[in-house]
Amino acid sequence: MIPCLYIVIPCYNEEAVLPETSKRILDKLGRMIEQEVCSDASRVLFVDDGSKDATWEMIAKLHAQDPHFAGCKLAHNRGHQNALLAGLMTARKYCDVSISMDADLQDDIEVLDEFMEKYKEGCEIVYGVRKERKTDTFFKRNSALAFYKLMNLLGTKVVNNHADYRLMSKTALDGLAQYREVNLFLRGIVPEIGYKTDSVYYDRGERFAGESKYPLKKMLSFALEGITSFSVKPLKIISGLGFVISLLSILGLLYALISKFAGLAVAGWTAIVCSIWLLGGVQLLCLGVLGEYIGKIYSEVKARPRYIIEEELKR
Missing domain, CATH: 1.10.287 (Helix Hairpins)
Incomplete structure (x- = not known):
């Protein structure tokens, strides 16, 4: 049976990048459907995290133009992790497998086939792991390395050089739904679920357009959230x-x-x-x-x- 795939993409003020993102993702999804990697019921699910620009209007327009686009709009901004969870829980109702990624086109969409191959081999969770960090600044590269080392030192299971580019089967999504904490740190929660896992390695590119939604202040807050959520x-x-x-x-x-x-x-x-x-x-x-x-x-x-x-x- 050909699996139904949902590609979940959280969006916050992404009007600058959304036209190109939707174009590339739809093209890739179309090729995967033709090759029977996934079924024609597969969708690209955009999650609008209370954007202040025209992001939701653009998502609605994309949905009207092509049924392979779906969307859900949060009542107000809840942050990337909550928006991602909302998308995954929505996709869980319809899909056999989901793949989450960011809207900025930095994640290599050409490795989506590799994710699906790992899934067909029996993996319930597949992590997208960066091969290297050449595109990062010196500070970001070394601060990220320090973060992963600190998390592991404090006893928190995280996958090095992995953000939120990952595949989760419906079984894994059902497991994720049982985690009820309000303070979300999905990079720490997902490895706790268990099941068979694997990794796909890829090169991360530059942001296509717009500004990063993770400046230094948010990065530090995110790191603190992860440490205090998973370690005493x-x-x-x-x-x-x-x-x-x-x-x-x-x-x-x-x-x-x-x-x-x-x-x-x-x-x-x-x-x-x-x-x-x-x-x-x-x-x-x-x-x-x-x-x-x-x-x-x-x-x-x-x-x-x-x-x-x-x-x-x-x-």
């Missing part, structure tokens, strides 16, 4: 740090008492000020980490919907 090691580090500082404080107290009874002069001021600043900074840092975890608990306990679909352009 920062809390253990705080406990260890507290123990070390307590031990050093006791040693400092003993030194001060011995110095006093021995009649030694104490310089005092510099050591006291430095100690206060150091301990104050450590305490504020620890409170910040604790605040991150408490904030996540607060969000999870409220259990608000992760997204609300305002409109859907069905197959």
Whole structure:
């Protein structure tokens, strides 16, 4: 049986790139249908994440022109991860297999056939992994490398050099649907699902048009989200740090008492000020980490919907 494929593409203010993206994706999907890699019921599902430009109007126009385009519009901006999840859960109702990718044409669409080959070999999840990072700036390349190393060091399973270009079968999507957390970090959740997995390696190109939706501030926020969503090691580090500082404080107290009874002069001021600043900074840092975890608990306990679909352009 020829599988039904849904290509899920989250969009936020992508009017500059959408005409070219839709053209290339439709051409590729058409070739895959002709070669019976996927069925004619396959679709390209654009997810409008509360865009402020004409993105949704363009998606609606594409749907009217060709039934192979589908769309769903979120009621307001919920962020890339929630938009992607909304698309995957929508596709889950219709497809046998889904492939998620970004709208900026940086992911190589010519390897879609390789994803489907891995699926036909029995893989339920296939990761798109970058071969190298030559197109990245020096800072982005090294910060990404540091991020992956830090995540693995903290015990979080992530696939190095993998973003959100991945294949998930309906079975894997059913597994993903069981994860109910509000604080989404799909790169960490998907490896937790299990099942047979594999990787497809590709070269990532430059963004075709428009601006990156992940500036430095969002990248740092995303990294923090991933670390605090999947690891409690920062809390253990705080406990260890507290123990070390307590031990050093006791040693400092003993030194001060011995110095006093021995009649030694104490310089005092510099050591006291430095100690206060150091301990104050450590305490504020620890409170910040604790605040991150408490904030996540607060969000999870409220259990608000992760997204609300305002409109859907069905197959």
